[in-house]
Amino acid sequence: MKTVLYIKNMVCPRCIMAVEGILDKMGIPYTTVSLGEITLKEELMGEIKEDLNHRLEKVGFTIINDRKSQLIEQMKNLVIEKVHGSKSLEGVKWPEYIANVLNLDYKYLSSLFSSVESITFEQYIIHQKIEKVKELLVYDEVNLKEIAYQLDYSSIAYLSNQFKKVTGMTPTQFKKGAIQNRKSLDDI
Structure with missing residues (x-):
């Protein structure tokens, strides 16, 4: 089941490339990465999502969880x-x-x-x-x-x-x- 993650601070094509690099390195299957969004092929659970967020934070991004x-x-x-x-x-x-x-x-x-x-x-x-x-x-x-x-x-x-x-x-x-x-x- 596809799921969308919203990412804070993605503002340019290099940001997209950086996020794709992290996803590839972690072996997380995704469909698309665009400004502020990652469309994953399946939902991430627990430790994998935490690890992804940690790696994203290292390069200045954050997973946004609340709708507003x-x-x-x-x-x-x-x-x-x-x-x-x-x-x-x-x-x-x-x-x-x-x-x-x-x-x-x-x-x-x-x-x-x-x-x-x-x-x-x-x-x-x-x-x-x-x-x-x-x-x-x-x-x-x-x-x-x-x-x-x-x-x-x-x-x-x-x-x-x-x-x-x-x-x-x-x-x-x-x-x-x-x-x-x-x-x-x-x-x-």
Whole structure:
């Protein structure tokens, strides 16, 4: 019987590879590993599940057992996939997207997120988008107008204002001292 484990702090393809490596090393049969989720071919029992959790914790991950924490982690992973994995966010309506994927009322999900995390879900999305802006500024492959378009900002001015609110500096100021200001995705 297939079973799904929800994993906290999986934020990138390297995280997926690390978890797959642990599963392979332990000989645990799985179907898929994606951001925040492992689909196992059969349910894990007792010591094996504890050993897996211990090995996951060694590399910064944790098995999430309660439903509310699982939902919050799924919300975070959906944002990370969309913001950091898509070429463009044009037209993404976050309330509809999150509610449709998780098949739950957005007001409930947003309220749940805010009650557990120290920020609102909307602020979390903004922080993820700002980290993507930082990444694109560091790589210097696209200009600010293209960045604003990709991340669905209505204007460069709006992007710059939001960037300054979050980081305390303008995109230009950031670009001058860029390397030391990046955060890992799981620290946001």
